[in-house]
Amino acid sequence: MSRCKARAQAVFEITTGEPISVEKPKSLEEIWASDVFTLVKMEDALSKSAFKAMKETMETGAPLDPAVADDVAAAMKTWALSKGANYFAHVFYPLTGASAEKHDSFIVTDASGKAITEFNGSLLTKGEPDGSSFPNGGIRQTNAARGYTFWDPTSPAFILDTENGATLCIPSVFVSWTGEALDKKVPLLRSNAAMNKAGGKLLKLMGEKEVAPLNSSCGAEQEYFLVDAAFANLRPDLLLAGRTLFGAPPAKGQEFDDHYFATIPERVQVFMEAVEETLYRLGIPAKTRHNEVAPGQFEIAPYFEAANVAADHQQMLMTVLRNTAKKHGFVCLLHEKPFAGINGSGKHVNWSVGNATQGNLLDPGDTPHDNLNFLLFCGAVIRGVHLYGPLLRAVIASAGNDHRLGANEAPPAILSVYLGSEIESIFEQIQSGKLDGASEAGIMDLGLAQIIPFAKDAGDRNRTSPFAFTGNRFEFRAVGSQQSVSGPLIAMNTLLADSLEWITEKLEAELASGKDRSAAVIAVLKELMNAHAEVIFGGDGYSEEWHKKAVEERGLKNIPTTADALPYLNDESIKALFERTGVLSSVELKSRYEVYAEIYILSIGVEAKLVIDMAKTIIYPAAMSYLSDLATTNASVVAMGIELDTSTAKAIATEADAMMAATTKLAEAAGKEDFADLDAHMQYCAKEIRGLMEEVRSHADALEAEIADEQWPLPKYREMLFIK
Ligand code: ADP
Ligand code: MG
Secondary structure (H helix, E strand, O other), rough: OHHHHHHHHHHHHHHOOOOOOOOOOOOHHHOOOOOOOOOOHHHHHHHHHHHHHHHHHHHHOOOOOOOHHHHHHHHHHHHHHHHOOOEEEEEEOOOOOOOEEEEOOOEEEEEOOOEEEOOOOOHHHHHHHHHOOOOOOOOOOOOOOHHHHEEEEOOOOEEEEEEEEEEEEEEEEEEEEEEEEEHHHHHHHHHHHHHHHHHHHHHOOOOOOOOOOEEEEEEEEEEEEEEHHHHHOHHHHHHHHOOOOOOOOOOOOOOOOOOOOOOOHHHHHHHHHHHHHHHHHOOOOOEEEEEOOOEEEEEEEEEOOHHHHHHHHHHHHHHHHHHHHHOEEEEOOOOOOOOOOOOOOEEEEEEEEEEEOEOOOOOOOOHHHHHHHHHHHHHHHHHHHHHHHHHHHHOOOOOHHHHOOOOOOOOEEEEOEEEEHHHHHHHHHHHOOOOOOOOOOOEEOOOOOOOOOOOOOHHHHHHHHEEEEOOOOOOOOOOOOOOOOOOHHHHHHHHHHHHHHHHHHHHHHHHHHOOEEEHHHHHHHHHHHHHHHHOOOOOOOOOOOHHHHHHHHHOOOEOOOOOHHHHHHHHHHHHHHHHHHOOOOOHHHHHHHHHHHHHHHHHHHHHHHHHHHHHHHHHHHHHHHHHHHHHHHHHHHHHOOOOOOOOOHHHHHHHHHHHHHHHHHHHHHHHHOOOOOOOHHHHHHHHHHHHHHHHHHHHHHHHHHHHOOOOOOOOOOHHHHHOO
16 A cells, blocks of 8 residues: 555544443552552561561661562562563663663473472572663673663562563662663662761751651653554654654644643543553552643653652653553654644653651741741752752753753753742842741632632742742653653752752851851851852743843853753763762763763664655655656646646755755765764764754655645644544
8 A cells, every 4th residue: 555545544544443442440449559569468478577677678778688588589479470470570770761671481490390480589689681782881891791680679579461471570770790880770779868868967957856768759740642553653753763853834733722631532531541550550659641732742640759669660651651552553652842843742850858757848838937947958959950950951961852942832941940939039038138937828719609718829830940849849840751750860869969968067067156056047048049049030931031141140051952961961060969979970970971972863863864764765756756747737738738837846846856955965964973072973963963854854844735635645743633
């Protein structure tokens, strides 16, 4: 079947297809965490002492006795076999941002050749995948490829059920033979430990008698697009790059704002319920779902959890979205910008820190001006974002996210902090030297007797801020939709740890000088504000005025592309930050710069190849074929003595020629290999290659607007976005 026929066929099938039949959703009690080896299951299966040890480790990160691992392994195996799993896998999180797993069977044979199942503490604790195929940024050579995975007992094991069978999955860290972190989990755990150490010390200094271990929390809102698989299969760009590299704008896009929070299409709702059921089985607390701003765009947000577990769950959530979409005849696009001219997708990372004794330290309570712990932790975040804004920009840098940041739909590429009017005014008062207290938010009374009056939130929302305080947490809104949340969490925990240490030192000095605690805190925060208030901004982050002011008056950095952002990872101050806090050695940090730079260069390389390939083998032939039809028609019409206007034919010929000329230029540019270093190579991709890809596209999109609809070989924007 020709591409054009297949496109028409896809529209027909999607619009006339039977909706996928669904079983009635099972009750939450029945399915909740049924595929997770939870503490509750361990309590039943383990000896009292083994259970107590596991519980202690899971809740506080305390070291685990290897003997306990044997008991846990035995119980885990029994449970996994009962769930039909014949394989186990250490799941780990390499720097590619994906999840990786190496499956091993429980089966071994004994001397007589009989198959028995085996799984013990050492198999649970340690795995040895060949690490050489994972990016390591120069930490290892391929001939020294040993990589190890070690069980992370603080994130629960689970069963992943796929059509190919069930597997017991064991969340793990991934390190090199020389002990360097090759993954995103090791630094996340270390960043949490650094924050705990610094935060605990400060809380003690603040006179807290009992201070439980501090942990960071994360609740991530995930945006995504759904496109019918029949369309996606006809688009090599969607299949290989996850975004459309061509496509003329549809007559109607999102200008009516009629998709956000609108009724969810039936087929999509069925898909969402299937996703939620799988997530509930995996103990992932999916909580919110709705249509997003762009047509075909949706959002899912689970309830927040401890950062380490939330990060593992977030990876799984992306896998579940993709796999479930397949079953429902969709492709789930997690790319940051699948469609030009239409809003892209982000991932809002909500983050807070707290413990069992002091609670959420970013919760201001009813009287924030009196809540010294809150003011210190919030101040620490302000300082951290000001000092390490470029780091926060670097950890969200990717080829995909470059299309969103600063593009007037997503936060700008300038890192500032939004506090909301109430908290902002308290910090202003601190800076000016007199703290009067908070303004009353007041009661919202609509004057309608039947509507119960309610207390107003202290501050409004600001959708244009990349880093916003939202009542009891910060929301890092500039994260890309397909990115791992670990990078942002590591950066936030680490900069917080650093600031908490700085505050502790200053506070010790103020207390030593004889000030009472409250006066000492205010003095430290005043100094902090004098140095860092420039990062606080409550206005419109999209405005041109802010872009100018931020850079020229406030000295903040506008870092537009990945090519500009990643080099900050080599900055001395950032290197020192990670070394001082023990989160990443300079070797580990450098390897991250190299891996992310390579990924950026490779992603753009793949896109360039696709542009060349699709222009030459799909779009140009379509143009020539239509041109030839026009020519034939013209010849017969002229033979009848009628004059035809040939401007369409001429426009097609001109655009097709221009597209091929741009394609040739792009192919030449993409072949260039001699670069001084990775920085130079990235800049070349950002400026030269991206520009040429756009040039090819502009001609191709002009052709789409001229060529007969039934002869256009690629599913169009209006079809992919609006037909479900
Ligand atoms: P909105 O779209 O209004 O920002 P959502 O309800 O979609 O909010 O998502 C908010 C996310 O923030 C949820 O995952 C929620 O569980 C999470 N969250 C709430 N409180 C905290 C907290 N203290 N720390 C971390 N995340 C939190
Ligand atoms: Mg949000």
